[in-house]
Amino acid sequence: MGSILITGGAGFIGSHTCVVLLNAGYNLIIIDNFSNSSPSVISSIAKLAKLEDKITEARLQLVKGDIRDKELVTQIFEIAKRKGTRIIAVIHFAGLKSVHESIQKPLLYWDVNTSGTRKLLEVMNEFSCKVLVFSSSATVYGDPCVIPIDETSPINPINPYGKTKAAVEMLLADISNCQQRTKPFQKSPTDWRIAILRYFNPVGAHPSGEIGEDPKGIPNNLFPLINQVAEGKRDLLHIFGNDWPTIDGTGVRDYIHVMDLAEGHKAALEKLLRSEPQLLTLNLGSGKGHSVLELIHCFEEVTGKKISYQIANRRAGDSAISIASPKLALKYLNWSTQKSLKDICDDGWNWQSKNIYKNKF
Ligand SMILES: NC(=O)c1ccc[n+]([C@@H]2O[C@H](COP(=O)([O-])OP(=O)(O)OC[C@H]3O[C@@H](n4cnc5c(N)ncnc54)[C@H](O)[C@@H]3O)[C@@H](O)[C@H]2O)c1
Numbered sequence: 001m002g003s004i005l006i007t008g009g010a011g012f013i014g015s016h017t018c019v020v021l022l023n024a025g026y027n028l029i030i031i032d033n034f035s036n037s038s039p040s041v042i043s044s045i046a047k048l049a050k051l052e053d054k055i056t057e058a059r060l061q062l063v064k065g066d067i068r069d070k071e072l073v074t075q076i077f078e079i080a081k082r083k084g085t086r087i088i089a090v091i092h093f094a095g096l097k098s099v100h101e102s103i104q105k106p107l108l109y110w111d112v113n114t115s116g117t118r119k120l121l122e123v124m125n126e127f128s129c130k131v132l133v134f135s136s137s138a139t140v141y142g143d144p145c146v147i148p149i150d151e152t153s154p155i156n157p158i159n160p161y162g163k164t165k166a167a168v169e170m171l172l173a174d175i176s177n178c179q180q181r182t183k184p185f186q187k188s189p190t191d192w193r194i195a196i197l198r199y200f201n202p203v204g205a206h207p208s209g210e211i212g213e214d215p216k217g218i219p220n221n222l223f224p225l226i227n228q229v230a231e232g233k234r235d236l237l238h239i240f241g242n243d244w245p246t247i248d249g250t251g252v253r254d255y256i257h258v259m260d261l262a263e264g265h266k267a268a269l270e271k272l273l274r275s276e277p278q279l280l281t282l283n284l285g286s287g288k289g290h291s292v293l294e295l296i297h298c299f300e301e302v303t304g305k306k307i308s309y310q311i312a313n314r315r316a317g318d319s320a321i322s323i324a325s326p327k328l329a330l331k332y333l334n335w336s337t338q339k340s341l342k343d344i345c346d347d348g349w350n351w352q353s354k355n356i357y358k359n360k361f
Pocket of ligand 1: 032097
């Protein structure tokens with residue numbers, strides 16, 4: 001049986017997707033340099049997928065390394081081929097994801113996110129492995145003109161992070177020889193099968209509390225910050241602007257539970273494995289918007305924790321509302337989100353509180 005290479009599989013979205021794929025019977029190889037994750041997540045993935053020790057090696061392999069190391073990536077493909085477990089597809093999560101950091105370190109972001117992806121694609125091409133699911137982002141839309149945002153909305157990234165994602169999207173369109181941006185589904189005249197998934201705001205954690213978002217350093221996103229205030233690690237939360245044209249003046253986002261997102265990856269992978277060469281570009285979001293204050297109130301209700309906050313000025317580059325149109329993901333993948341904002345808060349806090357316990361004892 002072939003295997004699936006998961007780059008960045010130890011990270012937030014990658015680890016949850018690995019659990020879903022292992023439970024569906026796939027054999028996985030993870031490559032991760034642990035720049036934003038910890039090797040300890042691998043045993044949690046194996047535990048959640050109920051892998052017995054003796055078969056773990058066959059079902060789940062870990063390679064510590066960088067996707068920019070072409071020799072290493074080539075070796076991974078070669079060894080898998082020699083063992084009779086040829087890599088048949090890649091899910092490419094590995095990358096840097098902080099908008100703020102990308103403004104400080106654009107060269108690093110272009111190197112990891114675009115050069116890293118190009119090297120990976122070169123190796124895939126050499127081994128005739130031409131099935132790819134790529135982690136893109138709603139950031140490629142920049143400040144959207146129309147809500148909900150559908151896949152034909154203009155691509156207009158406004159920071160280096162978003163620009164690296166848009167650049168990879170263009171590269172993928174070139175290797176499929178398709179004119180991306182005009183149509184979300186295009187038959188490919190080459191033999192590549194590619195799904196570009198544009199995530200909205202991934203949050204929450206596995207319901208077991210065994211894995212979740214564990215960023216190194218200061219989190220970039222709202223949800224881990226709320227968790228850290230609840231945990232007592234931070235005194236309060238800054239809300240950037242309460243004068244946006246929204247229900248309560250705070251920014252509105254489309255929050256998607258990471259388990260729903262993981263299921264979306266499985267659906268995309270299976271769609272590509274059974275269909276003709278194509279380039280699919282799909283939003284993964286819930287289609288529902290919640291304001292920052294709504295998220296905070298829901299979190300307080302679910303957890304019984306008070307979240308102190310302070311209103312700060314709007315940040316440059318933020319937008320009032322970002323909500324996905326998830327219609328095409330339903331049409332092409334038969335996928336839609338199943339979990340609510342309450343599930344997000346419940347599971348996110350369950351993970352965070354178990355983590356505090358682990359750190360203390
Ligand atoms: N989480 C979000 O809000 C969000 C939203 C949209 C898109 N994305 C994209 O989804 C992907 C996964 O995001 P995530 O939230 O799981 O992030 P994450 O940081 O938790 O996971 C990324 C993983 O990739 C690894 N990695 C980074 N650079 C690497 C390299 N050069 N070689 C090998 N491994 C490397 C990190 O150690 C980490 O384990 C990223 O490409 C990100 O840009 C994330």
